Amino acid sequence: MKWLTGCQLIDSPPGLTGFARVSSFIALNTETVTAFARSPSDQIRADAERLSHIVLEMQRCFVLHLCKELAPGNVSFPQFFLLTYLDRKEVLTMSAIAQKMGHTTAAASGLVDRLENLGYVMRSVARDDRRKVMVCITPKGSALVRRIREEMVGNLMKVLNHLTPDEQKAWLQIYSKIYDYCQSK
Template identity: 45%
Template sequence: MTNGTKNPAKDHAKLADFILFSQREFLLNLSRELNRDNISFAQFFLLGYLATSKELTMTDIARKMGHSTAAATGLVDRLEKLGYMERTHAVDDRRKVLVRITSLGIELVSRLRDELQSQIAAAMSETASEDAASFMTSYRTLSTEMAR
């Protein structure tokens, strides 16, 4: 499937160059922000996932993170102490522990996402308009294919 340009392979190469070039910058900035908030990448990724989910069990969290339940519990413990998430019990089964993000956690994820969005906008503004358009077309194509 082509993306409507004359040379999709060239567009994909430009997209790869953009990602490799910008990835380092984005990750360094994210790392500085996470250090400031005293959380790890794994903890941030868990917060980001919980920001889009209503609530998850510890087993669900362990599965999503690719960790053991014990390791997932450690992540949740730390984030709960920082006020970014909370545990509750399921109404239908008090033995089942559910984890959800707090408003403080949502604020953190939103702030860091907004910062990343600003960095992307700055990088895109420094990119030639045809390259930026090619990037967005390639991204939309990949996004559509991944959603299937």
């Protein structure tokens, strides 16, 4: 018996009479048409593959727009991410910054150097341990974060306007759940 999968004609394995598992194609017996359901794990994999494409494209879209906004301030996306994190915290140690950014302490120090030269952050030493370098955001850094966040809110409002109220609610619930999962890791 011959099977057509996608665009490729293949011979069925010996002993296979009428059913075969074809992961992501509709299998066609050359005599009759038969559709095979995916197993739940196959469906999850297919959905994850589709979501990986969507997530990458959404990140590219948002990051490209964000980078255009950051260019006038000479701040990169990783530097902006650090500024947003510092804006929520009072003071962070260099090691905490390195951990949050997923960098070595030396790489985090380079990131902070650039932001300090632009006047967006300030370094100091801890009173109780002079070996600890403390970093805080300056009013200029907070103003940049507020301005760009406001632009982001405006852009997200444009996206939300393309959704029904129920879709908006569902999107927020799903993203909140994903956010909580990511924060727990």
